[in-house]
Amino acid sequence: MDHAPHNPFVALSVKISRRLDSARDKKTCGEDLGRFVASPYSESHGATGSQSAPYRGLEEIFGNIDLTPEDSFIDIGCGKGRVLAYLAGTGAPCRITGVELNPEVASVAGRWSARFPNVEVINGDAFDLDYNGYTVLFMYRPMEKDTFMDFIDMLEKSLTHNITFIYYADGQSGYYLNDRPGWKLIKRKEIMGAGGLYIHKEPQRYSIWKYSPG
Numbered sequence: 001m002d003h004a005p006h007n008p009f010v011a012l013s014v015k016i017s018r019r020l021d022s023a024r025d026k027k028t029c030g031e032d033l034g035r036f037v038a039s040p041y042s043e044s045h046g047a048t049g050s051q052s053a054p055y056r057g058l059e060e061i062f063g064n065i066d067l068t069p070e071d072s073f074i075d076i077g078c079g080k081g082r083v084l085a086y087l088a089g090t091g092a093p094c095r096i097t098g099v100e101l102n103p104e105v106a107s108v109a110g111r112w113s114a115r116f117p118n119v120e121v122i123n124g125d126a127f128d129l130d131y132n133g134y135t136v137l138f139m140y141r142p143m144e145k146d147t148f149m150d151f152i153d154m155l156e157k158s159l160t161h162n163i164t165f166i167y168y169a170d171g172q173s174g175y176y177l178n179d180r181p182g183w184k185l186i187k188r189k190e191i192m193g194a195g196g197l198y199i200h201k202e203p204q205r206y207s208i209w210k211y212s213p214g
């Protein structure tokens with residue numbers, strides 16, 4: 001497969017993948033979660049826009065994670081809730097939470113997820129939460145590099161128990177976790193295609209970590 005950027009075959013394949021994702025959204029949530037929403041909080045909070053993670057990428061990543069009823073999962077920057085939809089739709093047996101800064105997209109996640117008793121959406125700033133109530137933390141690059149670093153510093157200062165941390169699209173800032181005390185890399189992998197389709201126009205990396213406070 002030719003991975004050159006702007007390859008029309010890749011672009012078409014990504015488009016098909018996004019259409020299939022929209023169909024899956026409608027099946028689980030009754031609405032399409034695929035629309036990109038630019039962030040009004042990029043200057044003030046170092047926030048990225050609301051882009052939904054591709055289901056095939058989530059399948060690849062969560063194939064490595066065994067969620068149990070004792071777990072409590074949170075998507076930090078949940079957007080319109082694609083990750084919550086993936087987990088709710090596949091019957092994840094644990095509590096599933098999303099926190100989202102932008103009310104425009106948080107309201108979408110809150111609306112469709114209301115009929116899933118184990119899913120909760122919080123409209124607020126991820127920096128204001130206590131993560132000691134969660135065992136599995138997920139991020140699909142919600143923040144620019146410096147803000148991500150501040151967030152990791154905040155986590156390290158406040159966490160009192162072990163967590164699993166999943167970072168999707170870690171190419172820009174994931175290096176900050178390398179060789180850091182308490183952080184153990186479980187897996188790091190590049191993905192561009194899955195299930196016979198391209199899901200990203202350029203390769204993206206994800207990483208899975210265990211963090212144990214010192």
Ligand SMILES: C[S@@+](CC[C@H](N)C(=O)[O-])C[C@H]1O[C@@H](n2cnc3c(N)ncnc32)[C@H](O)[C@@H]1O
Binds near residue numbers: 039080082101140
């Ligand atoms: C790239 S989207 C990912 C959406 C979702 N996690 C997914 O994978 O489909 C990142 C989201 O993080 C949100 N975000 C950025 N900074 C945040 C913060 N400090 N607190 C809560 N949400 C934040 C953005 O508003 C945006 O909706």
